[in-house]
Amino acid sequence: xxxxxxxxxxxxxxxxxxxxxxxxxxxxxxxxxxxxxxxxxxxxxxxxxxxxxxxxxxxxxxxxxxxxxxxxxxxxxxxxxxxxxxxxxxxxxxxxxxxxxxxxxxxxxxxxxxxxxxxxxxxxxxxxxxxxxxxxxxxxxxxxxxxxxxxxxxxxxxxxxxxxxxxxxxxxxxxxxxxxxxxxxxxxxxxxxxxxxxxxxxxxxxxxxxxxxxxxxxxxxxxxxxxxxxxxxxxxxxxxxxxxxxxxxxxxxxxxxxxxxxxxxxxxxxxxxxxxxxxxxxxxxxxxxxxxxxxxxxxxxxxxxxxxxxxxxxxxxxxxxxxxxxxxxxxxxxxx
Numbered sequence: 001x002x003x004x005x006x007x008x009x010x011x012x013x014x015x016x017x018x019x020x021x022x023x024x025x026x027x028x029x030x031x032x033x034x035x036x037x038x039x040x041x042x043x044x045x046x047x048x049x050x051x052x053x054x055x056x057x058x059x060x061x062x063x064x065x066x067x068x069x070x071x072x073x074x075x076x077x078x079x080x081x082x083x084x085x086x087x088x089x090x091x092x093x094x095x096x097x098x099x100x101x102x103x104x105x106x107x108x109x110x111x112x113x114x115x116x117x118x119x120x121x122x123x124x125x126x127x128x129x130x131x132x133x134x135x136x137x138x139x140x141x142x143x144x145x146x147x148x149x150x151x152x153x154x155x156x157x158x159x160x161x162x163x164x165x166x167x168x169x170x171x172x173x174x175x176x177x178x179x180x181x182x183x184x185x186x187x188x189x190x191x192x193x194x195x196x197x198x199x200x201x202x203x204x205x206x207x208x209x210x211x212x213x214x215x216x217x218x219x220x221x222x223x224x225x226x227x228x229x230x231x232x233x234x235x236x237x238x239x240x241x242x243x244x245x246x247x248x249x250x251x252x253x254x255x256x257x258x259x260x261x262x263x264x265x266x267x268x269x270x271x272x273x274x275x276x277x278x279x280x281x282x283x284x285x286x287x288x289x290x291x292x293x294x295x296x297x298x299x300x301x302x303x304x305x306x307x308x309x310x311x312x313x314x315x316x317x318x319x320x321x322x323x324x325x326x327x328x329x330x331x332x333x334x335x336x
Contacts (some may be wrong), residue, residue, distance in 0.1 A: 038194040058178075085153050086150070089177070094155075101145045104296075108292035108295075112260055118138060142159060172238055172284040188201065203233060214229050218316055236285075277293065277311055301315065305329055
């Protein structure tokens with residue numbers, strides 16, 4: 001999600017010949033993927049351009065897990081095709097999702113796709129808001145990660161209409177895929193940002209500092225300003241929030257966010273406005289935790305963190321009087 005701005009120095013292009021410097025200029029690649037934008041910066045002494053390779057990796061992830069691509073594996077599975085043999089990408093995301101599902105007691109649940117569509121936030125969105133009875137029926141019959149299994153690289157569902165939605169974790173996973181490719185090419189210093197989800201390794205060589213990123217204020221008017229500057233080194237960072245992607249009820253005028261509570265079936269009602277999670281874990285994992293936390297209360301997040309010291313958080317929330325407050329929990333070094 002686009003809640004993070006990356007702060008990088010502008011890069012000049014020099015045509016004059018001179019002796020090689022200790023470091024090369026960073027290579028920067030930007031574009032669109034997964035319904036959002038991406039920005040990638042890396043240092044390579046060989047000055048290799050990996051644009052085509054990155055595009056190919058994004059294509060493979062999309063082909064595996066994009067619910068917006070009718071011919072993707074996940075779309076075919078959602079349509080009831082039981083013959084699909086999933087690839088290694090799908091299998092890994094499935095297993096990561098299972099782990100977070102179990103740790104959060106079902107708050108994070110990729111089978112929530114039917115509810116995402118029902119509330120108007122998915123590729124098969126409904127034009128009408130669901131009533132309580134419909135939500136109850138969908139929850140009972142079609143939601144629950146315990147109702148799906150991965151067997152012999154095929155998905156087995158208790159109900160053919162169960163609808164997978166990995167969008168809460170797929171962008172982060174794509175960042176991991178590119179990062180692993182870079183590391184296989186012996187790149188030690190890079191920053192990958194996809195829709196605000198970040199995987200950082202090493203340092204900004206030119207500045208000789210960790211990578212510097214900014215966490216935005218939750219401005220509902222669309223304006224952009226920074227709440228916190230973070231330095232990242234060998235960390236993943238993901239931010240989930242309720243202030244950019246929401247719908248307004250045409251009758252009541254009430255806003256409801258795109259984060260659906262898998263327990264209630266309704267958009268999450270929380271005073272949390274923005275949750276940023278940092279960890280040495282994969283970006284996919286951090287992405288999933290950030291989404292799960294947005295469906296929790298602040299106290300529930302605090303309790304969860306007591307059992308997960310590998311996670312750091314920066315949370316922006318509103319108090320009972322509507323004032324913006326922050327909660328931070330940094331257990332690990334190399335964050336700020």
